Amino acid sequence: MPPKTPAAPKKDASSSLPPALSAVLAQIQKEFGEGAIMRLGNEGAVAKIPAISTSALTLDLALGIGGVPRGRIIEVFGPESSGKTTLVLHIIAEAQKNGGMCAFIDTEHALDPGYAKKIGVDIDNLLVSQPDSGEEALTIADQLIRSNSLDVIVVDSVAALAPRAELEGQIGDSHVGLQARLMSQAMRKMTGILDKSKTCCIFTNQIREKIGVMFGNPETTPGGRALKFYSSVRLDIRRIAGIKGGDGKFVGNRTRVKVVKNKVAPPFTEAEFDILYAEGISKEGAVIDAANDLGLLDKRGTWLSYEGQQIGQGRDAARENLRQDPALLAKIRDAVLAKHAEHRAKPSGKEVGAKPATLAAED
Numbered sequence: 001m002p003p004k005t006p007a008a009p010k011k012d013a014s015s016s017l018p019p020a021l022s023a024v025l026a027q028i029q030k031e032f033g034e035g036a037i038m039r040l041g042n043e044g045a046v047a048k049i050p051a052i053s054t055s056a057l058t059l060d061l062a063l064g065i066g067g068v069p070r071g072r073i074i075e076v077f078g079p080e081s082s083g084k085t086t087l088v089l090h091i092i093a094e095a096q097k098n099g100g101m102c103a104f105i106d107t108e109h110a111l112d113p114g115y116a117k118k119i120g121v122d123i124d125n126l127l128v129s130q131p132d133s134g135e136e137a138l139t140i141a142d143q144l145i146r147s148n149s150l151d152v153i154v155v156d157s158v159a160a161l162a163p164r165a166e167l168e169g170q171i172g173d174s175h176v177g178l179q180a181r182l183m184s185q186a187m188r189k190m191t192g193i194l195d196k197s198k199t200c201c202i203f204t205n206q207i208r209e210k211i212g213v214m215f216g217n218p219e220t221t222p223g224g225r226a227l228k229f230y231s232s233v234r235l236d237i238r239r240i241a242g243i244k245g246g247d248g249k250f251v252g253n254r255t256r257v258k259v260v261k262n263k264v265a266p267p268f269t270e271a272e273f274d275i276l277y278a279e280g281i282s283k284e285g286a287v288i289d290a291a292n293d294l295g296l297l298d299k300r301g302t303w304l305s306y307e308g309q310q311i312g313q314g315r316d317a318a319r320e321n322l323r324q325d326p327a328l329l330a331k332i333r334d335a336v337l338a339k340h341a342e343h344r345a346k347p348s349g350k351e352v353g354a355k356p357a358t359l360a361a362e363d
Contacts, residue, residue: 025037048065049065049069049070049071049264050069050070050071050198051063051065051066051067051068051069051070052067052068052070052091052094052095052100052151052152052200053066053067053091053094054067054068054087054090054091054094054281055090055091055093055094055280055281055283055286056090056257056271056273056281056283056286057283057286057287057289057290057333057336058271058272058273058286058289058290058293059257059271059273059286061271061290061336061340062257062259062269062270062271063233063259063262063264063265063269064262064264064265064266064269065264065265067091067094068091068200068202068233069200069232069233069264070151070198070199070200071194071195071196071197071198071199071200072194072195072200072201072231072232072233072263072264073187073190073191073194073201073202073203073227073230073231073232074200074201074202074203074231074232074233074234074235075158075202075203075204075205075221075227075228075231075233075234075235076088076202076203076204076205076234076235076237077204077205077206077207077221077234077235077236077237078207078236078237078238079206079207079238079239080206081239082237082238082239082255083237083239083253083255083275084156084157084204084205084237085111085156085204086119086275086280086281087235087237087257087281088154088156088202088204089115089116089119089121089280090119090120090280090281091152091154091200091202092104092121092126092152092154093119093120093121093122095151095152095200096121096122096125096126097120098151100150100151100152101125101127101149101150101151102125102126102127102150102151102152102153102154103126103127103128103129103141103144103150103152103153103154104126104127104128104129104154104156105128105129105131105137105140105141105153105154105155105156106128106129106130106156107130107131107134107137107155107156107157107160107161107162108156108157108160109130111128111156115280118278118279118280119279119280119281120280127144127150132167133162133163133164133167134161134162134163134164134179134182135163135164135182137155137161138155138161138182138183138186141153141155141186141190141201142186142189142190142193144199145190145193145194145197145199145201146193146197147197148196148197148199150197150199151198151199151200152199152200152201152202153199153200153201153202154202154203154204155201155202155203155204156204157203157204157205157206158183158203158204158205158206158221158222158223158227159205159206159221159222159223161179161182161183161223162179163175163178163179163182165178166178166179177224179222179223179224180223180224180225180226181224183223183224183226183227184224184226186226187226187227187229187230188226190230191230203227203231205221205222205223205227206221206222207219207220207221208220208221208222228261231261232261232262232263232264233259233261233262233263233264234259234260234261234262235257235258235259235260236257236258236260237255237256237257238255238256238257238258239253239254239255240253240254240255240256240272241253241254242254243274243276250277251276251277251278252274252275252276252277252282253274253275254272254273254274255272255273255274255275256270256271256272257270257271257272257273258270259271272289273285273286273289274286274319282319283329284318284319284320284322284323284329285315285319287322287329287332287333287336288304288311288315288318288319288322290336290340291306291332291335291336292304294336294339294340294343296332296335296336296339297311302314304318306328306331306332309328311328
């Protein structure tokens with residue numbers, strides 16, 4: 001039997017590069033620091049994108065990574081009173097629960113501290129700025145990002161970012177493109193440092209109507225195209241129905257969010273959840289919706305049950321009972337996450353839990 005040929009020594013990844021390229025890479029590393037350029041497959045080059053929960057399980061699943069991504073720009077837009085500020089305040093509250101520091105740049109000068117506290121925001125540890133101009137607002141945001149100390153920065157809203165030239169001028173003066181130019185410059189400066197600081201920068205925005213559009217969607221968002229391009233996630237939030245209490249009075253809104261752009265997961269998903277006037281997003285309602293979408297709840301008549309245990313008669317009763325039983329809520333939530341991960345792991349598996357909820361809010 002002939003002797004075995006010894007295996008050839010494994011070549012180092014860098015040894016396969018031409019000498020000239022290796023010299024250039026070494027020079028780049030020396031000049032700009034370790035990690036300035038690397039192979040995409042190297043350890044550390046590709047990492048799971050960290051996320052911050054939105055408090056709504058259905059929306060977390062629709063986003064694909066469990067929430068809004070860190071180190072990216074997010075745009076939340078929609079009509080008036082659709083829940084934009086409520087959603088971003090919940091994201092702030094979730095970041096604070098994990099020990100994060102957050103800032104809220106209130107360009108609309110309309111932040112309600114009482115409502116923020118009800119939602120769960122620690123207002124004593126929330127940095128707030130009410131700038132006088134768009135330049136001041138974006139400069140403050142840029143400096144906060146460069147501090148590498150914040151988890152979430154919210155600019156509420158882009159539509160209220162008034163350029164200094166507009167503020168110093170007269171009402172009726174034309175200032176074409178000033179706001180768009182301001183946003184474009186800010187996006188170019190922020191994008192690179194956001195990735196290094198892992199700060200989630202969220203811009204809320206209003207919607208406007210394009211004049212003279214006969215076909216297609218006439219809606220657009222102010223501030224130019226830069227924010228649309230630089231955003232990793234864009235969320236279109238709308239109120240779709242009212243929620244009435246037992247006395248017939250409205251106690252909240254049924255809300256739908258469409259993920260119209262997503263660079264970190266499959267886009268064009270939808271999620272529905274309840275926003276209650278007294279408390280913000282109903283976490284219990286979102287868990288019920290997600291569990292029902294995945295077929296984890298048994299619905300017999302008006303009764304909802306989980307693994308043989310009755311949760312409540314009707315969606316509102318089930319939501320209230322889960323609020324009183326945090327252990328059962330956590331159990332159902334864990335089951336939803338496990339089932340969702342199982343579906344996503346299947347090569348041909350249909351995305352489940354990232355679709356409009358099938359349980360409508362009770363009138």
